[in-house]
Every structure is written in C-alpha cells, then in structure tokens.
Amino acid sequence: MVWASPGSDRRRGAPDYLLQFTDPRVVTENTVRQGFAPLGN
Amino acid sequence: MTRGADPEVVALARRIAELGGHQRAGVYRMSWWSERLLNWAMEDPAFKTQLFRLVDVFPATGDDEDVAAHVREYLGSVPAPRLLNAGMGLAERVPLGERATAAVLRRNIARMARQFIVGTGPRQAVSGLGALWRSGRAATVDLLGEHTHSEPEADRYAARLDGLLDALVATAAGWPPDDHLERDDLGPLPRASVSIKPTALASHFTPLTGELGLAEATGRLGPILRRAAAEGASVWFDMERYDVKELTHRLVRQVLDDPALTGLHAGVVVQAYLKDSMADLADLAAWSADRRRRLGEAAQPLAVRLVKGAYWDTETIQARAAGWPVPVFEDKPETDANFERCVRFLHDQHGTLRAAFATHNLRSIACAVTEGRRLGIPDTGYELQLLYGMAEPVHAALVRLGLRVRVYAPVGELVPGMAYLVRRLLENTSNESFVRLRFAERRQLDSLVQAELPEVLPAPEAPHRVPVTDAGKPAPYSPEPPAEWRRGRARQSFAAALCRFRPPILVPALVDGEPVTLADTFCSTDPSRPDQVVATAAECGPSEAEAAVDSAVRAADGWAATPVVDRAAVLFRAADWMRQRRADLAAVEVYEAGKPWAEADADVCEAIDYCEYYGRRIIDLAAGGAVQSPPGEQNRLTYHGRGVAAVISPWNFPLAIATGMTTAALVAGNAVVLKPAEQTPGVAWRLVEALRAGGVPRGVLGFLPGAGAVGAALVRDPRVSVIAFTGSKTVGLEIVAEAARVRPGQHHVKRVVAEMGGKNAIVVDSDADLDEVVPAVIHSAFGYSGQKCSAAARLVAVDGVHDQLVERLVAAARALRVGAAEEMETQVGPLIEAEAQQRVLRYVADAPRHGRVLLARDDVPPQGWFAGPAIVDDVAPGSPLATEEIFGPVLSVMRAHDFEEAIEVANDTEYGLTAGVFSRRPSRIALATARLRAGNVYVNRAITGATVGRQPFGGVGLSGVGSKAGGP
Structure with missing residues (x-):
C-alpha cells in the first residue's frame, strides 16, 4: 500500500497527483521480424 | 491612430525647460555617493532591484552588523560601483569597517529621504512650508505613516491629522500675503492644505467591509473637516489603489453632503492611468453641480487633482495575478493621451470643478496651460501641483511663468516614509520617467514633447463569458479569477444569489x-x-x-x-x-x-x-511516460x-x-x-x-x-x-x-x-515589514475562523519585533468583524457546529494555564456557533496550545531569541503542512526555506489560499494529534 498523505510529495493540484489514481503499465514489443526492424521506433 | 503635440504646447514646454534649464533636478543634487548609486541603478536593472530592496528594508535593520549584513547580501551578488565594493571590502577587513559602512548608508539614505520629505513632524515641516510659500509656492501636506490595520491606528492617524491642521493654520496665518496663491477667478483660496489618505482613517476601508469603513472614516473626518472649514484650510482626498477607488469617491460625497461643510475647499484625485477615469470625471462634475444646486452657490466647487497615478505596478501585478481586467492603461503613452483628454474635460467644467494638474511631464503641463488659455481661463484659474523635491527646475520655471503652483509635501518619520521614498526613487530611475529622461540624461526635449500619442484608447474591459474548454485542444490552464469585490456588480450579484437561495436543498x-x-x-x-x-x-x-x-x-x-x-x-x-x-x-x-x-x-x-x-x-x-526504446523494441508507458x-x-x-x-x-x-x-x-x-x-x-x-x-x-x-x-x-x-x-x-x-491536519507556524524575523505581516497573519489565523488545515496556529516572533508585532496584531484582531456568514462585512464567521464551538471555547478557557491571553473576544452573536478570535502569547512549548490542532480562531504566539531558534520552534511539531516566514534578508529566507519542515512554505505572504497549479498543496511528516471536526 502506498501511504500518500502528509508524508508523500503527491499534492492536490500538482502535476503528479493523478498518478496515485492510476496503475502504470509498460508494454514492450519486439519489433524484429527475421532480423529486420523498422528504423527509428 | 496617433497624434503629435500641438505646436503651442511644444513651444510652451520648451520655454519651461529653458527657464528651468540652468538648475539641476534636486534628486541629482544629493550626495556624490547617492548619485553614483542611482546612476548605476539606471544602467543596471539587477542592481536597481537589489538597491531598492535594500532601501526598503533599511529602516527595519538593527545594529551596525545587521546593516552591514543586509548591504553585503543585497549588493554583494550584483556588480556594484567600486565605491560600494570598497565599502564592503572594508567591512570585512577593518575592525571598524562594519560601523563605517553602516554609518555611510544611514547618512545617505537619510539624506535621500530628506530630499523628498519636508519634515519628520508638523513643527519641522512648517518652516519648510513657509519657505515654499515665500518662494511663491503653496503646499498640501501628506502625512506619511504605517498602514492602518486597527482602530487605534486609525485614531492615531486622525489625531496626527488634527495636530497637523493646528500647526498649519497657526503658522500659515503668519505668512506674508500672496494674492497670486490666495485667490483664483472663482474666489479666495485657503493658505493651509492637507492631503488625506482614506485608508489610514479606518481599519475596514476595504471593498467588502466598505460600509463599516465609511462609517468609521466619516466619524473621524467630521470634526477635522468642520475645523478645516471654519479655520480656512483646504483638504484633498488622496486616491490610493484601485481597490478603494469606489469607496473613496463614496466617502467624499458622503462627507461633503454635510451642510456644515458648504464652505470647505475640498478636492479629490483622479488618476489618468485608469481606463475609467473619464467616466469618473463626468460623474464628479455632475455631482458637484448637483451639490451646488442643493446646498446653494456658497458651496465651493469640488476640486479635482488630475494625476497620472502612482500604483501602476501594483495594479497590473494584482490584476494579472488574479485574472482580472487590468484597470490601468498598459502603455505609458495611453496614460499621457488620456491625461490630455481629461485636461480638456476639466477645463470645460471650469467653475463646476476646480482643476489641479499634477505631473512633472512638461508636455502634460504645457497642454494643461495651453488648453486653459484657449478657453479663456486665466492662468491662475487652476493649480499645477508638483512633488516636493522632485523636478525642482520645473517648480522654478512654472513660478516664473506666473502659474499657480502647489507642492505636495510629505511629512513623517523615515521608517514609514520608506515606501514613499522607494516610489520616488523608482520614478526617478524609471525608463519611461520624464524626470529621468529630461534632467538626468539631457536627452533632446523635442523628441519627448513631440511624441506621438494614441488617439484611440482602450475602454475598460467588461467581464466576458468564458467558453467551455475544448478537450481536443485546451488552452493553457489558468486559475478561475476570484470575485472582484471592488466592483459593485460583483457584490450585487453575490447578494442576489444569497437572496435567491431557498432552503432546504433535497x-x-x-x-x-x-x-x-x-x-x-x-x-x-x-x-x-x-x-x-x-x-x-x-x-x-x-x-x-x-x-x-x-x-x-x-x-x-x-x-x-x-x-x-x-x-x-x-x-x-x-x-x-x-x-x-x-x-x-x-x-x-x-x-x-x-x-x-x-x-x-x-x-x-x-x-x-x-x-x-x-x-x-x-x-x-x-x-x-518517457521511456527508452532501443532498436528492435518498442516500449510504451x-x-x-x-x-x-x-x-x-x-x-x-x-x-x-x-x-x-x-x-x-x-x-x-x-x-x-x-x-x-x-x-x-x-x-x-x-x-x-x-x-x-x-x-x-x-x-x-x-x-x-x-x-x-x-x-x-x-x-x-x-x-x-x-x-x-x-x-x-x-x-x-x-x-x-x-x-x-x-x-x-x-x-x-x-x-x-x-x-490531514497541521499546526502551522509563521516565523517573523526582526527586519520584517510589519505592515505586511499583520494582515497576512490575521488572514492566515482567522480566515474562515481558523478552520483550514493550512491555517496559522502558531506565530514565532524574534525578540526584536515581538512586542510591536503582537500589539498591532491584537489591535487588528480586535477590529475583525465577527458575524453571520451571509453578511457582506463579516470577516470571521461561525464555526461549523456546536461541538467545534465547545472545543475551541475549552481551549480558550484553558489558555491562561499555558500562556498569557492577550485577546479572547466574546463579543460575538449569541446565536450560532461563534467563537471570537483569541491570541495567546508566551505559549509554553509542549502545551496543548503549542501542539494540538484546535481548528479554530486561536493563535499561539511564541518568542525566539534569534532567527535560528525561531525556525527550531516552528519545526517543533509533529505536523508539517504549511509554514511561513517573513524576512527581508536573503540568507535568512534561504535558511528558512531549507529548514522549515512543511509541504508548503510561504515567504513573505499569508500561508493559506493555495491555488491549483500554482501551489500544489499537501504536507510532510505524519500529522499529529488534534480533533479536526467533521472529517468522516
């Protein structure tokens, strides 16, 4: 559990406040097919 | 569309400059040291800022060491004239160096102040005023003073005004006759004159408490004005910030409707930098004409002093920060153009109004004279007003031209006079200042007086409806502007909403x-x-x-x-x-x-x-989110x-x-x-x-x-x-x-x-500006009856300011209007519920055990969950008053020997939500911001009222004990 209260730096009206109401998710996709990958992804 | 100057105006401006040309402006006759400083300030804006901050704090500094420390901190970080560097170097190397630096600074700042202030008290002032009179100039005296935050302070101002009037009337009787100054084409004019600051006359002279403020100011003014009328002195009502413009106009009308004041020579100020100044002039003319119809022809026409306006920075900063329409013209030439428009209006109303034109701008002066002559108004049919110690060559030139000059002459001590001095110095070194351009830089006069001015001026902005934000492309975020209470329509629409409310809500x-x-x-x-x-x-x-x-x-x-x-x-x-x-x-x-x-x-x-x-x-x-994607892989957060x-x-x-x-x-x-x-x-x-x-x-x-x-x-x-x-x-x-x-x-x-909660502290350093501290602490501690988690519950004052601060705070808290929330004047409303009231009253009843109760107001409405503001001094560390969240209008004051100790006292709590510090010494501010343990630290302002997107709000530490009512 994250105790985000007096004790955390998450602030109402702050840029990072919303993050507390979310689950971050990372998707990693292998873009290589037969040794070829599109450039600049 | 722009318009150049009229050839007659240019010719007259040239003539004034020639007549004054052999003199140097007074401000540049100051000591060589001061002159170097000001010249440097004109060349280097960073130095100018630091210098003015130093001048601002100077009266509040203590011993030589303290003065030297302020000098070092303000001027050490910017390139300064060699002289100053030498002075500071001296301070570090020579045992007596600090004393030398402090002495030089004291002498020079006092000298600068004397340049603009005619005397420290009425007695010293009258000799200066007599000298002015003998040099062909009348005067009006302004009393410099601290801001009024309480009724005793308002009483003191009224008493000073009374004393000033005494001294003036008595002395002026001995001045030699001067028909030129004592008569205009409408009749005789009094010799003595005072300028009155309405905000100094009442602690409630603010938009929402205006009715109270008007009653207080009227009560104090009545006897003074009747004496002025009887003994022959004129009064000017100064115009201060836009916040009190409407109230000031109402005050003037209210007091001058007294039939006993028919013969009083009274005047009001109109600031040409205001977009609504022309409308105000029209109202004043109509009112003055109507008054003379009602009170008879013996009623003196209302006088109007037309100025450019001295609070331009304040007005623009305040309006932009709040998101309100800016009430002043934002370009200087617009103000100059409006001044000329107002000149014509005032001359057209000659007889209904008595005009005075107050400016150092030669073109504006020449315009006032030229337009008057065109309408056949004699040169003595109006006044030209100039500031004491400013643009002295212009004074001399206008007198020689046979024009009627009155000097606005401030009287007062150096400490409260500092704000005035800073404003004058800013004017003398401003890029757009005529005084600077003409007399310091000796720039070509013609390019100034012939400047093109805009023909069409921006009108006052009406409130506009904000469209719903387009989620597809939202404009940058800006906070919702709070109600602009100084405008009648804001107050009226709020009052109407209260009337419309029909309980109960289901x-x-x-x-x-x-x-x-x-x-x-x-x-x-x-x-x-x-x-x-x-x-x-x-x-x-x-x-x-x-x-x-x-x-x-x-x-x-x-x-x-x-x-x-x-x-x-x-x-x-x-x-x-x-x-x-x-x-x-x-x-x-x-x-x-x-x-x-x-x-x-x-x-x-x-x-x-x-x-x-x-x-x-x-x-x-x-x-x-920002994540890296190496070749062959795509990452998304x-x-x-x-x-x-x-x-x-x-x-x-x-x-x-x-x-x-x-x-x-x-x-x-x-x-x-x-x-x-x-x-x-x-x-x-x-x-x-x-x-x-x-x-x-x-x-x-x-x-x-x-x-x-x-x-x-x-x-x-x-x-x-x-x-x-x-x-x-x-x-x-x-x-x-x-x-x-x-x-x-x-x-x-x-x-x-x-x-959760807090037991938030405000730390006040010895060099703090108490005029600013008092309202900020009052607001932080007693706003919404202290029922904010961000409220100030503790005040930690260092020895040097403690006594004076506490005295002013108590007086100010005594003046707070406690009442039902729906009443416009209410400054402190009720607590949320009976339990909260009982809790607060319990703390107040127990307070004598933990400190010295300086104030515990019980003059509150009998019905409703009211608890009056309370201030307890010398609160014992560790006691409930020092540690527990009361969530009510109770302020615990603690004393500290020095600043570091004050920070420690402030930090001696389990809470850590907000904290405040008032200091004007950069190193102390840095120390406080580094050490104060709180989620939101406020420097030199109130500690409540965080704004979304500006002050993200939340605390540190596990907020401790307390019984904050109402949290489910």
Missing part, C-alpha cells in the same frame, strides 16, 4: 446513475443560525454503499476504456456548469458551511480549477484507472476538496463513490449535479450522503481499490489500518491518498 443518494431518496434523512443546518435547515439528505448506510459499489464495478471497465479526451471533457463541462452559477454555488457554502463571502467564492473557484487542471493533466499523461475509488471529503472546503479528489479519481479512469461530510451534503450534491451535467456515465459516479458508517463500509469493501480522504488524523489512520487488510476476493492492495 439531497438524494446517487446509485447506478439514479437519484435515490430514502426514508431515513438527516439535516444540515446554517452554522450562523442553527435553527435554519439548509439541506435534507438521504441517510445512506452500508446497503447503499454495497449497491453503489456494485454499479461502480459494472461501470469501471467501460469508463477506463473511454478515451481520455472524453473523460477530460466531462470535467471541462462540469467546470462550465459551475462557472455559470458561481455565486449560487457559493451561496450554498455561505449557508451550509458558514463561509464568509470571499471564502465561499474562493472555494468555488478552486473547484473549477481542479476540473480544468486535472482535465488537462490527464491529456498530458495519456501521451505516455501508460497509465490506467485502478477500478473503483472511494472519496471521503471534508466540510471545510466542501466543494473544492470534494471536487479535487473526485475529479482526479474520475479522470484517471476510475469509477467513484463519493461520501461527503455530513455537515455539508447540500454543497456536495451540487458537485454531483455538475458532473452529471458534464455527462458522467451511469454508475461511474455514486454519491452516498450519510454518517461515518458509510465511509467505513466503503473502506472495507474489497472491490474498492483507491481511497481518497481528507480529514482528521484519527480517521485517516483508521482508514490506513483498515485498508491494509486484504479480504477474501480482493485482488489488489488498496491505495490510500489522505490529507
């Missing part, structure tokens, strides 16, 4: 998108009038909680999958709904939460801000709603905090069940209405008015994954403990977002 629950009424209900009542029911709300219990979470679970996935832009659009439409009925929403807070007008309005603004801010913020977040959020909101910011927590959870993709404080269900229901109007889908928002059991049921529910809470530490910690238990069927760890 508050249903909202379950699965449907309003649900229940057989069980509970009431909220008006804390100012507890027998008045404000809202009747459905009393929900665990079964409604269960049902609301059921539907939230069903709706959560669909809502999480809704495009971010559509979710944000709900917030933007809700904001628009609120914006359209701002005063009506605030009215509910006035009645249900006992919030005085300005506090209620601010809470609604903040609610709108959350919608606008979080709506934009989620759009930014949806763009994804995204944010998703967690499911169902429970929001448990407090009563003290009943709309704003409920809105902040709810909209944050919603827009992040969660379904929300909101349980509002039981004291304020009516306000909370307005939030539900706003979000429904904004299009929140069925089931995504549930609303459960009720007691603590509902909140507890939500916290326990295994399907709830986020809990957002603001309230007391006790309840907060219970929630934390409860939420930590993982129940059968629960597939997540609950996250708790909680905000």
